[in-house]
Amino acid sequence: MPNTRSALKELRKAERRRQRNRAVRTRVRTFVKYARQAIAQADLEAAQRAVREAYHELDRAARKGVIHRNTAARLKSRLMQQFNRTFGSVQSATSV
Numbered sequence: 001m002p003n004t005r006s007a008l009k010e011l012r013k014a015e016r017r018r019q020r021n022r023a024v025r026t027r028v029r030t031f032v033k034y035a036r037q038a039i040a041q042a043d044l045e046a047a048q049r050a051v052r053e054a055y056h057e058l059d060r061a062a063r064k065g066v067i068h069r070n071t072a073a074r075l076k077s078r079l080m081q082q083f084n085r086t087f088g089s090v091q092s093a094t095s096v
Contacts, residue, residue, distance in 0.1 A: 024066040031057040035079055039086050051083055 002008045035050035055076055062072035 021066045024061050024064060028054075028057045028061045028067065032075060032079065036082065039079075039082050042086055044087055047083060047087065051079055054079060 002011050031050070031054040035047070035054040038047040038050040041047075058067070058072040058076055061067045062069040
């Protein structure tokens with residue numbers, strides 16, 4: 001337990017941040033999972049929509065400082081690599 005009032009306040013603040021960060025991180029993982037599932041099903045429309053939403057959530061989490069910006073960039077890169085492996089020939093006709 002904290003010994004000072006300021007340490008007690010920091011403890012409360014840390015708990016609030018932990019809860020908020022946990023929710024954001026869970027949301028990011030969910031959207032990345034949806035994107036991977038859509039790509040695995042080889043549904044171009046759904047995959048494009050899911051990848052776009054996953055990109056948005058990753059950027060948002062990185063902007064808030066929940067995840068590092070390089071982590072977001074790495075996840076986006078891997079997601080797009082997976083997308084391009086599945087839809088490589090179709091990708092040239094349409095853009096994400």
